[in-house]
Amino acid sequence: MIMKIAVLNGSPKGEVSVTMQYVHFLQLRFPEAEFEFFDVALKIKKLEKDDKAFGEVIAGVAAADAVLWAFPLYFLVVCSQYKRFIELIFEKNAVPAFRGKPAASLSTSINFFDYTAHNYINAVCDDLQMNFFGSYSAEMNDLLKTKERQRLKAFGELFMKAIKDKTPAIRNNRPLVAPEVIFEAGQITPVETEGKKVLIVADDLAENSNLQKMVERLRQTFSPAAELVQLKDIDIKGGCLGCIQCGFDNVCVYEGKDGFIDFFNSKIKTADILFLAGAIHDRYLSSLWKCFFDRSFFNGHTPFLKDKQIGFVISGPFGQIHNLREIFEASMAIQQAGLNGFVSDDIGTSAEIDTALQSMATRAVAQSKLGYIPPPTFYQVAGNKLFRDAIWSRLRPVFQADHRYYKKHGMYNFPQKNYKWRMINSILVGLTKIPKVRKEFIKRMKKEMIKPCANALKRTE
Numbered sequence: 228m229i230m231k232i233a234v235l236n237g238s239p240k241g242e243v244s245v246t247m248q249y250v251h252f253l254q255l256r257f258p259e260a261e262f263e264f265f266d267v268a269l270k271i272k273k274l275e276k277d278d279k280a281f282g283e284v285i286a287g288v289a290a291a292d293a294v295l296w297a298f299p300l301y302f303l304v305v306c307s308q309y310k311r312f313i314e315l316i317f318e319k320n321a322v323p324a325f326r327g328k329p330a331a332s333l334s335t336s337i338n339f340f341d342y343t344a345h346n347y348i349n350a351v352c353d354d355l356q357m358n359f360f361g362s363y364s365a366e367m368n369d370l371l372k373t374k375e376r377q378r379l380k381a382f383g384e385l386f387m388k389a390i391k392d393k394t395p396a397i398r399n400n401r402p403l404v405a406p407e408v409i410f411e412a413g414q415i416t417p418v419e420t421e422g423k424k425v426l427i428v429a430d431d432l433a434e435n436s437n438l439q440k441m442v443e444r445l446r447q448t449f450s451p452a453a454e455l456v457q458l459k460d461i462d463i464k465g466g467c468l469g470c471i472q473c474g475f476d477n478v479c480v481y482e483g484k485d486g487f488i489d490f491f492n493s494k495i496k497t498a499d500i501l502f503l504a505g506a507i508h509d510r511y512l513s514s515l516w517k518c519f520f521d522r523s524f525f526n527g528h529t530p531f532l533k534d535k536q537i538g539f540v541i542s543g544p545f546g547q548i549h550n551l552r553e554i555f556e557a558s559m560a561i562q563q564a565g566l567n568g569f570v571s572d573d574i575g576t577s578a579e580i581d582t583a584l585q586s587m588a589t590r591a592v593a594q595s596k597l598g599y600i601p602p603p604t605f606y607q608v609a610g611n612k613l614f615r616d617a618i619w620s621r622l623r624p625v626f627q628a629d630h631r632y633y634k635k636h637g638m639y640n641f642p643q644k645n646y647k648w649r650m651i652n653s654i655l656v657g658l659t660k661i662p663k664v665r666k667e668f669i670k671r672m673k674k675e676m677i678k679p680c681a682n683a684l685k686r687t688e
């Protein structure tokens with residue numbers, strides 16, 4: 228019997244997608260399987276409005292022996308259109324079509340936080356009670372390499388076998404438990420903003436919800452009160468199309484066609500302190516929040532939130548979704564912004580949430596006044612190197628605006644440009660081949676390591 232695989236295409240570019248070429252590769256290698264393609268990201272507006280069209284996709288999933296989630300990486304996760312499709316599965320009660328079905332995920336990307344996207348899809352599959360086999364993250368040029376084609380073929384073989392054998396999944400995510408606390412604001416200690424511009428951007432502010440009360444509490448904490456903008460009030464015509472025309476001069480194809488870019492440039496870029504507020508939908512915030520991040524891509528791979536203080540206000544089981552915390556921590560680190568914390572309504576009692584909001588407000592202003600940004604951790608150090616190498620080489624023809632920025636801001640900090648160390652290395656490495664010198668080198672190593680610090684300690688600035 229022919230094995231049917233439903234491919235849920237998560238590229239907003241539909242068939243003209245790099246990711247789909249990887250699926251076609253599998254299709255050619257496994258003629259015994261029938262691949263049916265559903266361009267769910269491209270057609271999201273239709274699927275949202277037209278129940279018949281949505282029903283056809285779900286019928287395709289129900290009739291398939293397995294599901295392949297195939298998508299490009301968008302801002303550490305999947306694109307907002309794909310995210311919306313996932314929300315629709317739950318909203319339109321389509322979960323039974325997915326339940327028990329074998330599933331795998333396949334992405335293409337430049338390997339920047341690819342695993343967080345796969346963690347997300349894995350968790351969604353677990354929530355749908357699918358039989359999640361595993362994930363495959365291809366670098367977008369992998370298909371050109373023999374070894375990588377062999378690797379992808381092996382993954383395909385293993386997946387096909389798991390489908391045939393009905394291999395049970397190793398479940399990685401427990402079901403989420405929503406917090407039960409009802410938040411009531413406590414006594415506010417006003418925090419003077421001292422000229423700092425404070426902006427709260429929010430989605431999901433349902434009347435009298437925890438999120439709405441938390442946001443209002445935070446807003447009123449500042450003196451003068453912070454400005455509040457709701458994402459639903461911004462004229463956003465659609466999600467990022469992945470056309471990357473913005474790469475040349477940071478001009479988005481939506482420019483002049485909707486209000487997002489104006490909002491971003493006039494409100495987000497001018498704020499000193501920014502709070503992002505939203506409610507958990509599946510394993511992320513809303514797809515509208517995802518759209519906000521995707522659409523900010525018109526700024527390319529530059530740190531457009533650099534030096535801002537950022538905090539998060541979240542309603543829902545945030546503490547159980549470590550992947551989401553990592554996504555936001557990494558996003559802010561790569562932006563060179565100061566993260567002031569996450570306050571969610573699952574951190575404790577109403578009083579504890581209240582105290583946390585007060586602390587976050589106080590910290591944001593204190594850090595902003597000092598211009599304090601934490602030192603870079605692995606996320607920023609590694610992320611910058613990845614972008615640096617990609618923009619310097621094969622991404623440069625498309626991302627020319629990034630190239631100009633990286634050049635101007637000294638971000639092409641390749642180690643081979645460090646001539647002093649190149650010279651020291653060539654001498655020292657040679658010398659340590661002599662047994663006597665090596666012995667002396669080892670003897671002195673600890674002391675020599677702290678010598679530069681000892682000199683720095685003498686400085687007064």
Ligand SMILES: Cc1cc2nc3c(=O)[nH]c(=O)nc-3n(C[C@H](O)[C@H](O)[C@H](O)COP(=O)(O)O)c2cc1C
Pocket residue numbers: 238239240243244245246247298299300301302303304335336337338339340341367467469470471521524
């Ligand atoms: C808005 C946007 C966001 C992206 N975010 C990421 C990312 O977070 N990590 C990454 O490695 N690649 C990222 N990429 C690169 C794409 O994932 C990559 O080019 C992919 O191969 C495109 O596949 P597609 O042609 O199937 O849409 C992003 C691209 C766009 C347009």
